[in-house]
Amino acid sequence: MPPAKKRTRSYDPAKTRAAVLAQYAHVREAVRTLTPEQLELPTRLGDWTVRELVAHIALAVETVPRHLTAPEPAAPEVALLEWPFATASRAGEIADGTREFAAVAGRQDLDALYAEVGARVEAALPQASAARLVPTRFGAMALADFLVTRTVELCVHTDDLNAAVPGLDVPYDRQALAACTRLLADALAVKAPGGSVEVRIPPYAVVQCVEGPRHTRGTPPNVVETDPLTWLRLATGRTGWAEALDTAKTTASGERADLAALLPLMS
Numbered sequence: 001m002p003p004a005k006k007r008t009r010s011y012d013p014a015k016t017r018a019a020v021l022a023q024y025a026h027v028r029e030a031v032r033t034l035t036p037e038q039l040e041l042p043t044r045l046g047d048w049t050v051r052e053l054v055a056h057i058a059l060a061v062e063t064v065p066r067h068l069t070a071p072e073p074a075a076p077e078v079a080l081l082e083w084p085f086a087t088a089s090r091a092g093e094i095a096d097g098t099r100e101f102a103a104v105a106g107r108q109d110l111d112a113l114y115a116e117v118g119a120r121v122e123a124a125l126p127q128a129s130a131a132r133l134v135p136t137r138f139g140a141m142a143l144a145d146f147l148v149t150r151t152v153e154l155c156v157h158t159d160d161l162n163a164a165v166p167g168l169d170v171p172y173d174r175q176a177l178a179a180c181t182r183l184l185a186d187a188l189a190v191k192a193p194g195g196s197v198e199v200r201i202p203p204y205a206v207v208q209c210v211e212g213p214r215h216t217r218g219t220p221p222n223v224v225e226t227d228p229l230t231w232l233r234l235a236t237g238r239t240g241w242a243e244a245l246d247t248a249k250t251t252a253s254g255e256r257a258d259l260a261a262l263l264p265l266m267s
Helices: 013-033 052-067 082-107 110-127 144-164 176-189 228-236 241-246
Strands: 134-136 137-144 197-200 205-211 223-226 250-253
Touching: 013 052, 013 110, 013 137, 013 144, 013 176, 052 110, 052 144, 082 144, 082 176, 134 144, 134 223, 137 144, 144 176, 144 228, 176 205, 176 228, 176 241, 223 228, 228 241, 241 250
Parallel strands: 197 223
Antiparallel strands: 134 137, 197 205, 223 250
């Protein structure tokens, strides 16, 4: 796992909490409209159907109240900027947990399931300190940091859901998308520390990365620019570097502005 030497960006805990709830509400509204046939559609996530994807999104949010009911760990074990890299080691466990949760979800009304999870989150969060440690599957981390990771889960899988169901257009909460974009941009700077390349993801993030001569003024010689959703897809392997360039979703200028070897950050 790359060392998290970069100072972690600060996130407003109240805004992050609101963002998680808002994005979850957007997904819930979409889930209400899904037909039985749509729930059986394939997704770009291996053999997961839409039903399993929907179950995974609920499970990702359900972990918040579940972790808050567990005993508080004695010390933090994983930093926010380490989280994106830690996910790959538990991919099989996450997939198995999703299938089990989807099997249960298949025996009940999905809207009722989403309502239950949402109510538990809304009841648990106001009582919890942002600094409280929670025992995640990746190690103990502060609740405030764990909620930032939930914006990644929600935004990335909202994009998966929109891609899987023709005509579905689940919106993105601005604060949730901003937090998700910034965390994954900062993770790139951790993976490839340096200042020779400027990565721009307007309107949410700009980071310097890659070893080499550091830019100090004027137009940077090495610039990568893309939009937030394309960045999420690049960072998680939904879109390849060459594809993003070919479709003009991403621009790269300068001899060091090739990020193909650094992506994806999560898998």
